[in-house]
Amino acid sequence: MFKNFKMISNVVFGRGSFVQLDDILKKRRHHSKSWVLFVVDDVFQGKLLEKRIPFHAKDMLLWVNVNDEPKTSYVDTLTLKVHNFAKTLPAAIVGIGGGSTMDLAKALSLMLTNAGFSHEYQGWDLIKNPAVYHIAVPTLSGTGAEVSRTTVLTGPEKKLGINSDYTVFDQVLLDPELIRDVPPTQRFYTGMDCYIHCIESLQGTYINEFSRAYGEKALALCREVFLNGNKDTEENRAKADDKLMMASFFGGMSIAYSQVGACHALSYGLSYILGTHHGIGCCIAFDALEDIYPEGVKEFKEMMKIRKIELPRNVTKGLDKEKMDKMITVSMGLEPLWENCLGEDWKKIMTKTKMKSLFKKM
Numbered sequence: 059m060f061k062n063f064k065m066i067s068n069v070v071f072g073r074g075s076f077v078q079l080d081d082i083l084k085k086r087r088h089h090s091k092s093w094v095l096f097v098v099d100d101v102f103q104g105k106l107l108e109k110r111i112p113f114h115a116k117d118m119l120l121w122v123n124v125n126d127e128p129k130t131s132y133v134d135t136l137t138l139k140v141h142n143f144a145k146t147l148p149a150a151i152v153g154i155g156g157g158s159t160m161d162l163a164k165a166l167s168l169m170l171t172n173a174g175f176s177h178e179y180q181g182w183d184l185i186k187n188p189a190v191y192h193i194a195v196p197t198l199s200g201t202g203a204e205v206s207r208t209t210v211l212t213g214p215e216k217k218l219g220i221n222s223d224y225t226v227f228d229q230v231l232l233d234p235e236l237i238r239d240v241p242p243t244q245r246f247y248t249g250m251d252c253y254i255h256c257i258e259s260l261q262g263t264y265i266n267e268f269s270r271a272y273g274e275k276a277l278a279l280c281r282e283v284f285l286n287g288n289k290d291t292e293e294n295r296a297k298a299d300d301k302l303m304m305a306s307f308f309g310g311m312s313i314a315y316s317q318v319g320a321c322h323a324l325s326y327g328l329s330y331i332l333g334t335h336h337g338i339g340c341c342i343a344f345d346a347l348e349d350i351y352p353e354g355v356k357e358f359k360e361m362m363k364i365r366k367i368e369l370p371r372n373v374t375k376g377l378d379k380e381k382m383d384k385m386i387t388v389s390m391g392l393e394p395l396w397e398n399c400l401g402e403d404w405k406k407i408m409t410k411t412k413m414k415s416l417f418k419k420m
Contacts, residue, residue, distance in 0.1 A: 063268075063315055064223035066205060071232040071304070073296070076195065079152070079231060080112030086149040086191060093117050095140060095148040095190075097163040099124055099155030099197065107197075107236070111154070118143050124158035127329050127336065130177040130213040133162065137169040137176075147171070151192040153227075156248065157201030157210075157336065160194050164209040164225050167192040176220065177213035185222040193229040197236045199302045200248035200337065202255060202310025204230050210336070216388055217330040232307065234299040246284070246365050247337035249302055250358065252309040253280040254340050257354035258319035259312040262398035266315060273312035279305035284361040319399035320350050320408075324416060327389035331381050332373060345369055346419040350399065374417050386413050 070078055083094055093116040100121040102108050113119055120136065140148070147170055153163025167189035169176050179185055194204040203209075207226050208219030219225075237245070256277035259269050279301045288294045324347075325339035334342065341358075348355040362369070377385070390396070390413065396404040 061315060064207060064226045066227055066230050068229045069232065069307075070230070073235050073300070074233065075231055076110065076233040076236060079193075079195065082193070082229060082231070083112060083150055083152070087114075088149065091116070091146065092149040093144060093146075095120060095151045095166070097122055097136075097151060097153045097155075097159060097166060099159040102154070102197075107154070118148070122155070122159055122162050124155065124162070126333055127217075128158050128162050128165070128209075128211050130175065130180070130211050133165045133169060133176040133211060136162065136166055140166060140170060147190055149191070151190050152195060153192065154195040154197060156196065156198030157203035157251075160196060160201075160203040160227075161209040161211070163192055163194070164189075164203075164227070165211060165220060166190075168209070168220060168222070168224060176211060177215075179220045179222075180211060180213050180216060180218040182221045183223075185220065185224045187224075189224045191228050193231065194227040195231045195233070195236070196303070196306070198240060198244070198248050199237050199299075199306040200250065200252040200309075202252060202306055202313065204232070205307055205310035205314065207314060212330055216391055217326045218391070230307075232303050234296070234303045237299050237303060238295070242365070243367065244337075245302075246361075246367050247335075247341055249280065249284060249305075250341050250344070250361070251337045252276060252302075252306050253284070253358065253361075254321050254344050254354075255309040255313050255318060256280065257351055258321060258399065259309075259316045261351060261354070262316055262319055263401050264316040264398045269312045269314075269316035272308045273316075276305045276308035276312055279308070281357075284365060285357075287364070317394050317398035319395055320347055323389045323392040323395040323399075324413075326392060327385040327417070328373070328420070330388045331377070331385045334373070338370070341367075341369055342373060342420050343416075346416050372420075374420050382414065382417065385417060386410055389413060 153160040171187045208221045210219045321344045324343040328334045328339045
């Protein structure tokens with residue numbers, strides 16, 4: 059049976075396109091009591107972007123903190139806040155921020171229409187009711203959260219997404235001007251999430267021409283952004299931002315009809331135990347995977363050299379047996395990722411001993 063893949067209904071792309079958000083939302087405000095929920099990274103509190111949000115009198119502006127990876131408990135707390143704000147559902151939810159903020163917006167759009175706690179829906183296709191209409195406005199590029207069918211959450215027992223067709227955003231607004239001021243190191247780590255998506259998808263056992271078409275273009279764009287030696291001028295930075303934003307989108311599309319692999323599985327374990335942020339966690343894990351992705355890791359190291367990036371080292375040093383075992387359990391639980399990477403017999407290849415040795419290299 060072939061996957062009946064759910065795609066985003068509408069996409070806007072262009073420098074300065076953020077000004078169109080209010081017009082997009084007008085179509086959702088069907089009557090005088092309609093209201094919109096804005097889920098915004100609190101890093102923008104008091105900044106210029108806050109003043110540009112098309113906020114109306116009845117709307118709710120929910121500042122979210124993503125210093126830590128999103129947890130199911132945080133989603134449940136935010137869901138309760140929204141329920142307490144109004145007796146009716148919002149006409150739309152708008153997520154403005156990086157991958158974690160967009161994941162929180164997706165999670166809220168699901169939990170406002172599905173009873174229970176968010177950790178109960180960690181897995182594949184457990185959501186029963188359609189989500190509230192939701193819109194992504196990325197201010198970081200690389201995670202592919204704007205296009206993916208998952209919202210990645212750390213729960214009480216595991217780090218695993220709420221994977222569902224209902225999770226997919228209904229509308230995406232891609233304005234490269236919004237990523238202009240991202241610090242270079244953060245830009246690199248988030249961009250590498252996209253690069254690694256492409257490597258894992260293109261080399262995976264799930265690969266198909268749908269995924270390949272998007273993955274190859276995203277990979278080419280990543281190379282143009284991170285391997286170039288262009289002068290650091292405003293014009294060149296703008297061109298690179300345009301390319302990186304589209305690389306993120308295409309990279310997300312590539313894994314939507316295939317899957318990620320070993321690096322993401324290992325990074326989930328790192329994040330669950332150490333709280334490592336996703337982008338940097340992927341980079342730490344990928345750096346140790348030259349046996350699985352030799353050409354990709356070689357090119358990744360070249361990108362680090364060009365961008366003068368120094369990865370954290372020895373992050374797993376001194377972990378006790380209990381934490382190491384839990385890290386391995388979380389990572390091994392992501393079976394589709396390992397099957398995509400190593401095939402149906404992956405358990406014979408990626409033993410607990412092998413995985414432990416990989417974590418120790420980090």
